[in-house]
Amino acid sequence: MFESLKPVAADPILGLMAAFREDPRDNKIDLGVGVYMNDRGQTPVMDAVKRAEAKLAELENTKSYQGIAGDAEYNSRMLELLFGSGHSVLGSGRVKSLQAPGGSGSLRVGAEVIRRARPEAKLWVGTPTWPNHIPLLGSAGFEIEEYPYYDIASREVNIDLMLETLRKVPAGDVVLLHGCCHNPTGADLTNQQWDQITDIALERGFVPFIDIAYQGLGDGLDEDAYGVRLMAEKLPELVIASSCSKNFGLYRERTGSITFIAQTSEQAEIVGGQAMSIARQIYSMPPAHGALLVSLILGDETLCADWKAELEEVRQRIISMRTLLADNIQNNAQGVDFSHIKRQKGMFSFLGIAPEHLVRLREEFGIYIVSSTRINLAGINSSNIDYLANAIRAVLK
Numbered sequence: 001m002f003e004s005l006k007p008v009a010a011d012p013i014l015g016l017m018a019a020f021r022e023d024p025r026d027n028k029i030d031l032g033v034g035v036y037m038n039d040r041g042q043t044p045v046m047d048a049v050k051r052a053e054a055k056l057a058e059l060e061n062t063k064s065y066q067g068i069a070g071d072a073e074y075n076s077r078m079l080e081l082l083f084g085s086g087h088s089v090l091g092s093g094r095v096k097s098l099q100a101p102g103g104s105g106s107l108r109v110g111a112e113v114i115r116r117a118r119p120e121a122k123l124w125v126g127t128p129t130w131p132n133h134i135p136l137l138g139s140a141g142f143e144i145e146e147y148p149y150y151d152i153a154s155r156e157v158n159i160d161l162m163l164e165t166l167r168k169v170p171a172g173d174v175v176l177l178h179g180c181c182h183n184p185t186g187a188d189l190t191n192q193q194w195d196q197i198t199d200i201a202l203e204r205g206f207v208p209f210i211d212i213a214y215q216g217l218g219d220g221l222d223e224d225a226y227g228v229r230l231m232a233e234k235l236p237e238l239v240i241a242s243s244c245s246k247n248f249g250l251y252r253e254r255t256g257s258i259t260f261i262a263q264t265s266e267q268a269e270i271v272g273g274q275a276m277s278i279a280r281q282i283y284s285m286p287p288a289h290g291a292l293l294v295s296l297i298l299g300d301e302t303l304c305a306d307w308k309a310e311l312e313e314v315r316q317r318i319i320s321m322r323t324l325l326a327d328n329i330q331n332n333a334q335g336v337d338f339s340h341i342k343r344q345k346g347m348f349s350f351l352g353i354a355p356e357h358l359v360r361l362r363e364e365f366g367i368y369i370v371s372s373t374r375i376n377l378a379g380i381n382s383s384n385i386d387y388l389a390n391a392i393r394a395v396l397k
């Protein structure tokens, strides 16, 4: 049987990570990997998570099955985090949220439900988008269309072309949007642009599918949810995939949520049931540990305040690395403008330098950056910033 299988093409990011690991240089820098790192280059367990784990170890009295929709308290606390406690949609009965395995599992369940509801719907994704969106959502069976998102020349959202394309999206199609901290570009929609897109969605009758994997890492927990909250208030239908991988640092615990807003509470019940039947077909039930931790943190005033303070430190560190890098390399021999790095949000930005510069950074300096030039700002710290900035200036001579 297996003799018919061909080897899978090597993943360029994994290849880069492997090359980084094998590089013997002490001063090597990994700007490719997509996880948060602190100033010591570590991806630590958050203190609030550690304390919740201690509490859970005491409280937990069974490992029996939890149910297809996951932990009910987690589901309701995640809705409050996403929408804010006073949001009009919360008491409407039109919302259903299920715990799912990470942002990725949530995206997939959302995609499968949409495919069941409207198999002819096309999925519109921005160019560029998180590379895994295409295989993850495309393999649910969607025909994928693209809308322009980022303008390489101006290093801004290509809003005119994006809106022009969205104005042509047929009613009933689905448009994927990044809730905040766009991956890979870091170029986010302004509140005014969210307003415009919401109006177009209403006019055209397409359904937005929002992927929010970085709530709290851009402008703040509430600020980052502007688009989600606006669309939830104004639109008849909405699908949202959210993740606790980054804002709770729970990557390997696979903790996420898929949330549906339907036109009526009856429809919301049916959508929830369909989502559960899909989950049952693919993985049966989500893992419990991460969601129980999130639920303990969000449900305890002190733990929640401490988690928010830790997350704020993460956010501020990323902003300060953005400023430090941009200011340090702005003055370069080729006059390349890096000021976009300071304007953009979240962990990523495109550095926007030529492929030959990337090769030199890797070969001469041990600095690893993926070919799109996407850099993880959290890979920068007080020990490597001078070396990094000098190296970038050197290859731009």
Ligand SMILES: Cc1ncc(COP(=O)(O)O)c(C=O)c1O
Pocket: 034, 101, 102, 103, 104, 105, 130, 178, 183, 211, 213, 243, 244, 245, 251, 255, 256
């Ligand atoms: C845009 C985006 N969506 C979703 C995810 C999924 O995250 P996870 O499945 O690890 O929760 C990521 C992770 O990098 C991401 O960048």
